[in-house]
Amino acid sequence: MMKHVRVGVVGLGAIGERLIQGFNANKHTTVTAVVDKEKERAVEMAEKSGDINWYDNHNDMLVNEDLDLVYVAVPPKYHHAVTMDVIEKGIHILCEKPLANSVEEAREMLEKAEQEGIIHAMNFPLNYSNPANSFDRLIKEGYIGKLRKLELSMNFPNWPRLWQQNDWVAGREQGGFVLEVGVHFIQLTQRIFGSITYQNSILELPEDKTKCETGIIASLELEGGTPFLINGISQIAGAERISYTAYGTEGTLKLIDWAKLEGGKLGEEIQQIEIETTETATLIDNLFSAIEGKENRLYTFKDGYEAQVILEKLRHN
Numbered sequence: 001m002m003k004h005v006r007v008g009v010v011g012l013g014a015i016g017e018r019l020i021q022g023f024n025a026n027k028h029t030t031v032t033a034v035v036d037k038e039k040e041r042a043v044e045m046a047e048k049s050g051d052i053n054w055y056d057n058h059n060d061m062l063v064n065e066d067l068d069l070v071y072v073a074v075p076p077k078y079h080h081a082v083t084m085d086v087i088e089k090g091i092h093i094l095c096e097k098p099l100a101n102s103v104e105e106a107r108e109m110l111e112k113a114e115q116e117g118i119i120h121a122m123n124f125p126l127n128y129s130n131p132a133n134s135f136d137r138l139i140k141e142g143y144i145g146k147l148r149k150l151e152l153s154m155n156f157p158n159w160p161r162l163w164q165q166n167d168w169v170a171g172r173e174q175g176g177f178v179l180e181v182g183v184h185f186i187q188l189t190q191r192i193f194g195s196i197t198y199q200n201s202i203l204e205l206p207e208d209k210t211k212c213e214t215g216i217i218a219s220l221e222l223e224g225g226t227p228f229l230i231n232g233i234s235q236i237a238g239a240e241r242i243s244y245t246a247y248g249t250e251g252t253l254k255l256i257d258w259a260k261l262e263g264g265k266l267g268e269e270i271q272q273i274e275i276e277t278t279e280t281a282t283l284i285d286n287l288f289s290a291i292e293g294k295e296n297r298l299y300t301f302k303d304g305y306e307a308q309v310i311l312e313k314l315r316h317n
Contacts, residue, residue, distance in 0.1 A: 005029040005291055008067045010058045010082055012036040012045045014164065015096060016073035019123070019284075020049060023071075028288040033065045058082050062089050068291060069119075072096060076174040080105040087112050092119040092291060094283075098183045098311060099304030101174050106308040110301040119290045120301040121283070124187050126258070127299055128283050134275050135244075135255045136192050143263065144248025150193065150228040152185045155241045159212070159234035169212075172205070176212030177232055178314050185244050187299070187307040194223040195306075198313040201230070218314055230314070 007023050009016055009031055023029045033053045036042040046054035055061040062070075062085060070086045071094045072079055080100050086093050093113065099122060100106040113120035126132040139147075159177050160169040169175040189196060197220060204215030218230040244255040251265040253273075261273040281289070281297070289296035 003068070003292075005068045005288060006032045006066060008033045008035070008061050008065055008070045009073060010035040010061070010070060011073035011075075011078075011096070012038075012041050013073065013166075015123075016071070017045065019071060019073065020045070022282065022284050024049065026282070026284045026288070029069075029284055032067070033061050035061050059085060062086065062091070067091050069094060069287065071123075075168040076179070077101040077168075080109060083109050084112060087116050087118060087120075090116055090118060092121075092287075094121045094123060094287060095301070095304065096123050097187070097304065097307075098179055099301060099308050103305075103308055103312050106301070106305045110305045113301050119287070119298070121287055121290070121298045122187075122300065122304040123283060124184060124299045124303065125283065126184050126188050127191065127297070128280055128286075129258070130275050130277050130280060131255060131259050131261055132188060133278075133280065134261055134273070135246075135253060137276075138253055138261075138263070138273075139192060139246060143251055144246055144253050145250030147193070147222070147226050147246055147248050149226065149247045150189065150222065151243075151245045151247070152182070152189075152228075152230045152232075153241070153243045153245070154181055154230075154232035155236060155238065156232075156234040157236055157238060157240060159214070161240070171210055172212045173210075176315070177234060178203075178213060178216055178230075179311060181242065182216075182230065182232070182314065183307055183311055186310050187303055188244070189222070189228065190303070190306055191299075193226075193228075196228060196310050197221045198310055201314050201317045203315075203317060204233075213315075216314065218317075220310070 023031045034045045035055045035058045039056050042054040069092045072082050073096045199219040201218035203213045215233045220228040246253045253263040263273050264270040286296040286298050
């Protein structure tokens, strides 16, 4: 008989709340306990989720609840501590990106999760989005011919964005757009194009040493020596724009602002490309399949670790 997956959620910020709704909307999963160090937030979310149990400490939840899966959505510097406690209990885990706050922490989390034999997944939502999957398919079908250059450009009028105002996202220790946004595209690049080699980067940093970067120019290489350039800047005029562009011998393909595809063949204008909206299984569907021992498409702590290796070089060049 199919089991029903009981989920505990640690960390109730904007992203945590979004996934709680996803878990509760899925017929195979239910959030049965929530944790936040701010008691008011925990109480409010527990009431919103059907008067479930709330805690202000994740260890209390781990002791008192029967859980099949824990979703860790605390700020990055707490990922390691919380995750290691969950793994210790042998409970399956979903971790928010980035995996950790250093390469060493990420490696330890990966090794421990593999050792315990639990399911360990990362929340990299681009992997389940039709635009990103159409981009991947078109690349593999040869739409651009042979790849000549890959480029990620990130422009933020405000960082943190206005909907995301908190100290850690603005801080140098565990925030910044390279970490928060760049990680998605580093992981997507590793998925589509294979391993990345770091070459060099220049960070623009404010005088206040607690504040995150305001700019980056970075040069990396894909397998076979193809250049991958990252160019990011914040606190500028204009609108937020994120573009991920593959230039090839036969054409150009762009993933714009997470959700739009544009492209053109040599000698043509760049135009919007219709995205195939296929019924793709969500992250939560894939988690359930993995727990059931069925075929699934999960991105694991291994993917998180590989992205972290590149991230840390960009952040601490």
